[in-house]
Amino acid sequence: MASILTTAEELHDALSAGRYADGGPVRVLDVRWRLDRPDGRPDYRSGHVPGAQYVALDRDLADHDAPVTEGRHPLPPLNHLQATARGWGIDAGDTVVVYDDAKNMASARAWWLLRYAGFTDVRVLDGALRAWTDAGYKTEKGDAATPAPGTIGLSYGALPTLALDEVASFAEDGLLLDARAGERYRGEVEPIDPRAGHVPGAVSAPTTENVGGDGRFRSPDDLRSRFRMLGAEDGMSVGVYCGSGVTAAHQAVALTLAGFEPRVFAGSWSQWSNHPELPVATGPEPR
Known part of the structure; x- marks a missing residue:
């Protein structure tokens, strides 16, 4: 778990020392983004972990030149992500810590994307920004100083994924989890995508149930029990x-903590629902 989560105390000590004892020099990324408030920079400027670089999820962690059939947040071109990561000052051997102000629902995208691109030492600040402030640590206002350009080299493919044409058969033969709220899974509401419902065969598993009220991830044993009840073996x-x-x-963070191998369908419902030839299921059952 040490290579996935970090506590506020561990991050504070690492920033004070300039590096993690079990890792490298520290680079901190503030990934504030919400569906109803995608620009998190004003909140970032009002107070962030000292030295944290702001990450604009829509711009830095997604490709918005792609057609709608690729989904709302398709993966960015590799050269774009690499140039952006170098702009954050990341070098090989660094330890990157990501956080947001919403139980890490957004910052996990940076964790997964960097790991998918081959950068192994990426950690999530457990409890997000609240854990930092609750511990009594100071925040920094305005924009952090621009770091010297990094030299990190990235390459996609380090983690398993699901492509659009693989999803239907995977849902038929394996376990496909839908991380959205239950009402979206059931097709009762759909605030943004063109069709309501879920991928036939997918099991409802709202990701909000992976954390407690304080935003910290449940224990690996608790998470493992949860996913086993949903059908994981x-x-x-x-x-x-x-x-x-x-x-x-x-x-994916929660599944990894629980000891399972997650395969992320990056296009997700926004891609599936933009293909009218693909079937949609509604209601509480997978099919």
Whole structure:
């Protein structure tokens, strides 16, 4: 778990020392984004972990030149992500810590994307910004100083994924989890995507149930029990999607903590629902 989560105390000590004892020099990323308030920079400027670089999820962690059939947050081109990560000052051997102000529902996208691109030491600040402030640590206002350009080299493919044409068969033969709220899964509401419902065969598993009221992830044992009740078995690769590939990454963190191998469908419901030839299920049951 040490390579996935970090506590506020551990981060504070690492920033004071300039590096993690079990890692490298620290780079902190503030990934504040919400569906109803995608620009998190004003909140970032009002107070962030000292030295944290602001990450604009829509711009830095997604490709918005892609057609709508690719979903709302398709993966950015590799060269774009690499240039952006170098702009954050990241070098090989660094330890990157990500957080947001919403139980890490957005920052997990940076965790997953950097790991998918081959950067191994990425950690999530457990409890998000609240854990930092609750511990009594100071925040910094305005924009952090621009770091010297990093030299990190990235390459996609380090984690397993699901492509659009693989999802239906995976849902038929394996376990595909839908990380959205239950009412969206059931098709009762759909605030943004063109069709309501879920991928036939997918099981409802709202990612909000992976954390407690304080925003910290439940214990690995608790998470393992939860996913077993949803149908996961030892050694199983578990597929996961959400609305647009953001909170699916949060589910991927929880699955990894629980000892399962997550396969993220990055296009998620926003991609599936933009293909009218693909079937949609509604109601509380997978099919």
